[in-house]
């Protein structure tokens with residue numbers, strides 16, 4: 001697939017070197033006292049993608065983001081950020097994280113908050129950060145504690161963008177934004193990502209919105225990875241079949257049914273294709289939203305990790321690390 005041919009608003013898409021990963025997870029697991037939050041998760045997120053991270057409440061999304069940003073340590077397996085450990089200086093400098101809590105100092109003014117961002121980040125872009133703040137008419141002299149929830153989110157966004165990260169991780173960034181601001185910030189996000197080749201990992205429950213911004217997808221449920229890969233590749237691997245009786249039919253035989261659907265919206269079966277579509281016209285590929293809903297409703301459907309999203313053996317990484325130390 002020619003990724004550089006994908007259209008994004010805001011200009012030509014930067015094409016990172018082929019095969020270059022922003023994140024690689026190898027048998028990643030995290031166990032809390034109550035049990036496993038994430039188990040045996042392996043995938044790669046190629047650099048330059050805008051990746052949606054989707055899953056029900058408690059699925060393990062925040063846990064995965066915490067592992068990628070070195071906030072928590074894995075119980076099993078390993079994770080690499082640009083082929084480095086998440087706790088390494090390189091990974092930390094290249095990654096920005098906007099957490100659900102959006103921690104900001106309440107007594108700082110907006111200007112002081114941005115100044116702190118500038119002092120802490122060698123790649124800081126003051127123009128980008130100030131532009132985002134002023135687009136929302138948030139006064140630079142206002143104290144953080146006096147801002148509305150949405151205005152605070154905007155300041156947190158501007159800190160994350162101002163850092164000019166290569167990897168931007170956003171944990172449900174939209175929840176307290178009004179629909180117009182959501183649109184504006186999503187457009188900024190896609191434009192920035194397209195212009196600078198930033199890799200974005202964004203968790204959200206707003207499936208329709210993810211559909212507009214994502215070209216890559218990770219779906220987790222019950223701590224396990226259900227889907228991973230390019231959106232187009234995943235959509236192409238599935239189809240809707242009109243099933244008049246709402247039940248199994250011979251036409252479905254080579255395929256694997258993810259779910260039968262009889263109520264609102266589309267009627268029929270959403271299947272994972274196990275062969276060519278035999279009768280043209282009656283089957284079509286699902287939208288991203290339909291695909292996500294089907295997998296969220298059918299947590300027991302077998303998982304699908306697209307070839308491009310698969311990682312090799314963790315021992316290769318260990319060997320690579322060893323070589324790095326030897327040559328350094």
Ligand SMILES: Nc1ncnc2c1ncn2[C@@H]1O[C@H](COP(=O)(O)OP(=O)(O)OP(=O)(O)O)[C@@H](O)[C@H]1O
Pocket residue numbers: 032033034036037055056057058059060061062063064
């Ligand atoms: N610090 C912790 N101690 C114990 N259990 C935890 C801790 N953090 C998360 N968990 C548990 O791990 C599981 C995954 O939580 P996580 O926050 O990663 O889910 P999520 O997908 O981000 O959910 P949501 O969509 O609700 O934000 C949940 O069962 C949660 O209760």
